[in-house]
Amino acid sequence: MSDKRTTHFGYREVEEDAKAGLVANVFHSVAGRYDLMNDLMSGGIHRIWKRFTIELSAVRAGQSVLDIAGGTGDLAAKFADIVGPTGRVVLADINESMLNVGRDKLLDHGYQGNLEFVQADAQYLPFPDDSFDCVSIAFGLRNVTDKDLALRSMLRVLKPGGRLLVLEFSKPANPLLEKAYDSYSFRMLPFMGKLVAGDSESYQYLAESIRMHPDQETLLGMLEDAGFVNCEYHNLTGGVVALHRGFKA
Amino acid sequence: MAAAGLDPTLTTAALAALEEALNRALALDTAGQQQLGRLAGCTFAIECTSPAINVYLQPGVERTRLLGFHDGPVTTRVRGAAADFAELAGASDPAATLINGNLALQGDSAPLIELQGIIGRLDLDWEAPLVNVLGDVAGHQLAEFLRAGFSAGSAASSSLLRQLEEFIHEEARLTPPRLEVEDFYSDLQALQQRVERLQSRLERLRKRMQGARA
Numbered sequence: 499m500s501d502k503r504t505t506h507f508g509y510r511e512v513e514e515d516a517k518a519g520l521v522a523n524v525f526h527s528v529a530g531r532y533d534l535m536n537d538l539m540s541g542g543i544h545r546i547w548k549r550f551t552i553e554l555s556a557v558r559a560g561q562s563v564l565d566i567a568g569g570t571g572d573l574a575a576k577f578a579d580i581v582g583p584t585g586r587v588v589l590a591d592i593n594e595s596m597l598n599v600g601r602d603k604l605l606d607h608g609y610q611g612n613l614e615f616v617q618a619d620a621q622y623l624p625f626p627d628d629s630f631d632c633v634s635i636a637f638g639l640r641n642v643t644d645k646d647l648a649l650r651s652m653l654r655v656l657k658p659g660g661r662l663l664v665l666e667f668s669k670p671a672n673p674l675l676e677k678a679y680d681s682y683s684f685r686m687l688p689f690m691g692k693l694v695a696g697d698s699e700s701y702q703y704l705a706e707s708i709r710m711h712p713d714q715e716t717l718l719g720m721l722e723d724a725g726f727v728n729c730e731y732h733n734l735t736g737g738v739v740a741l742h743r744g745f746k747a
Numbered sequence: 748m749a750a751a752g753l754d755p756t757l758t759t760a761a762l763a764a765l766e767e768a769l770n771r772a773l774a775l776d777t778a779g780q781q782q783l784g785r786l787a788g789c790t791f792a793i794e795c796t797s798p799a800i801n802v803y804l805q806p807g808v809e810r811t812r813l814l815g816f817h818d819g820p821v822t823t824r825v826r827g828a829a830a831d832f833a834e835l836a837g838a839s840d841p842a843a844t845l846i847n848g849n850l851a852l853q854g855d856s857a858p859l860i861e862l863q864g865i866i867g868r869l870d871l872d873w874e875a876p877l878v879n880v881l882g883d884v885a886g887h888q889l890a891e892f893l894r895a896g897f898s899a900g901s902a903a904s905s906s907l908l909r910q911l912e913e914f915i916h917e918e919a920r921l922t923p924p925r926l927e928v929e930d931f932y933s934d935l936q937a938l939q940q941r942v943e944r945l946q947s948r949l950e951r952l953r954k955r956m957q958g959a960r961a
Contacts, residue, residue, distance in 0.1 A: 543760075546759050546763060547756065549763055556816075556819060732755055733754070
């Protein structure tokens with residue numbers, strides 16, 4: 499029997515060292531059609547969830563923002579608009595393919611000057627202590643191998659008074675909605691993934707990883723355990739998604 | 748737009764749609780957009796008590812934002828019921844409405860009055876989007892037709908209102924004219940002051956008589 503520590507990859511139990519590679523394969527596979535699939539799967543509602551995240555970030559001109567697992571750059575673009583030329587936005591993603599898609603998209607849309615692109619692991623952020631006014635991670639935390647380690651790393655790079663925003667799939671508050679959502683995500687998502695991105699397994703993993711992700715209260719406790727204060731969360735679309743917020747004292 | 752009990756997805760979606768419509772309209776009046784740009788950096792908090800909705804308006808040089816949540820400093824905070832805000836929006840003298848109305852104001856009122864003035868003076872030019880869709884000739888003709896229609900409609904509406912007001916006050920005598928009402932309230936206030944003074948004198952007299960008996 500192996501004495502290596504294990505973690506979950508969807509519903510599978512895998513060795514911790516293997517998860518990052520497996521997740522990387524999923525995102526290498528979907529990077530090209532990521533935006534299109536997001537719009538299709540959520541009916542465009544992911545844009546509303548991200549807009550709400552921007553509102554709660556309270557980011558102002560001249561501030562510095564780190565968007566972890568920034569993917570194709572939806573949040574980073576909005577942050578870059580708000581912080582302006584005197585501010586700084588870092589779009590970080592562990593996955594090279596996603597980062598390339600995001601960088602090409604943002605540069606094509608004229609974003610430059612206040613925007614940097616960094617390939618980085620959320621668990622070991624390559625930035626000095628107290629670097630950012632705001633750190634955000636949207637639909638990325640559930641893919642991280644050691645979430646507690648990642649949260650502590652985010653706390654370290656935040657300036658005192660800075661805020662962390664975690665936008666992530668969560669547990670619907672209404673049992674009926676939960677059943678409908680289960681049915682949708684386990685039947686429709688893989689089907690749509692196969693049809694549009696030619697990859698049903700990645701979207702099967704997406705549905706499974708959402709179920710394995712900590713619910714609202716558990717994640718709130720994890721934020722507090724990592725050292726964040728004044729933590730809270732907002733349920734969006736009946737709890738299908740939750741936005742957690744915590745501050746560095 | 749933070750509304751008690753509503754899912755933030757709904758309120759955020761409504762605000763996003765409203766912001767898009769507002770910015771599209773502002774794009775049709777470049778002068779209005781420039782004037783709004785002068786208010787860049789200001790945040791106006793609109794706190795509606797009935798229905799309970801909070802909206803934060805941030806004018807910008809290129810785009811005006813509508814937010815449901817705002818943690819930073821607020822330039823002007825206005826609190827009141829929806830009907831009070833409707834009265835302010837349509838007021839010919841917004842300063843007087845702010846002072847005399849039911850709205851509670853906190854912060855600097857000058858930028859708010861300027862904002863109301865800019866919104867009130869918006870002159871949307873529909874010709875550019877019509878020309879883009881229909882071409883120069885048809886677009887221009889339709890824009891001219893719409894302009895004439897709006898102008899005639901506006902004149903007819905203002906004339907109708909004036910005539911209706913005259914009929915109610917002068918012909919049917921259903922309600923007294925505004926000046927008469929203001930005069931009546933002024934007399935009433937003076938009478939109330941005189942009654943209060945008389946009441947104070949009587950009280951002083953009563954105390955003096957009680958002192959003399961003792």
